[in-house]
């Protein structure tokens with residue numbers, strides 16, 4: 263699902279015509295006081311004091327990027343700033359861009375704003391971005407999860423006055439089982455599938471989810487074959503030192519008979535495609551937080567659904583928000599109206615902001631690079 267930023271403009275085209283100067287004067291910002299550290303513009307989240315945007319979805323002069331997923335790292339900006347750990351994937355996806363890097367926890371002055379990046383625990387290299395102006399600190403969470411997945415830099419709580427948080431899974435039904443339990447279920451399904459003469463094909467986003475699963479597969483069961491989109495990302499992450507098990511890239515020449523007992527890790531779009539047919543009788547599965555909902559599992563046409571997300575679950579969202587100490591919370595993408603109401607009952611000044619972040623979508627997978 264894609265959202266537009268503000269109801270003030272009747273169309274994206276109309277909004278696009280607004281020039282930067284108009285925005286800097288705060289024209290489209292009906293939500294916040296003029297002294298806000300961050301405002302919400304048709305281009306994305308904007309810092310007037312530092313004249314930069316965070317994860318903008320339309321071309322801007324200076325973009326601070328939380329992580330490399332396609333709904334956050336868009337092409338076309340003049341200058342980029344991201345963590346050292348996120349930079350290789352962002353370069354891999356966006357090509358030759360003017361990308362400056364920053365270490366986690368390092369403070370940098372940009373105009374009248376101090377910025378720093380802090381681990382978000384979402385995918386390797388992902389960050390929350392803290393922006394401080396005149397002693398007032400706001401944090402943009404980006405996408406995040408609190409569980410340590412063993413590969414991503416673990417989530418760090420950052421104190422702030424205002425917290426802008428995703429709430430992809432902002433309903434109590436979304437509660438994740440421990441990672442080790444889900445990993446054991448996946449390995450059991452792998453063994454059972456090969457015992458029944460089927461090739462297990464597991465769909466997972468190419469950045470983050472795929473590597474997290476890889477790190478927990480049991481290679482004693484058999485070899486691991488990977489779809490090209492996943493293997494390309496593996497190569498980038500291995501080159502920066504992430505420990506991933508051995509994998510075999512699937513090419514047009516790949517003969518499944520040469521790889522008995524294999525598990526195939528595929529991009530979500532490859533499930534049920536011609537690409538998957540070469541493997542003969544298959545057992546398909548998909549790993550996503552949405553697998554918590556039965557109806558979605560059926561529509562996804564996968565035989566199995568594993569509930570595993572790189573986004574915070576309901577308890578995670580609540581813990582993260584509490585630990586910031588923020589009084590003001592802006593919620594975006596996901597169950598925003600329900601989650602905002604819940605936060606109000608908990609005493610927060612909670613508001614909804616519309617962004618074009620897609621969260622963990624089944625139809626337009628966040629992790630797939632724009633072609």
Ligand SMILES: [Zn+2]
Nearest residue numbers: 331384405628
């Ligand atoms: Zn993401």
Ligand SMILES: [Zn+2]
Nearest residue numbers: 405619620621
């Ligand atoms: Zn996202």
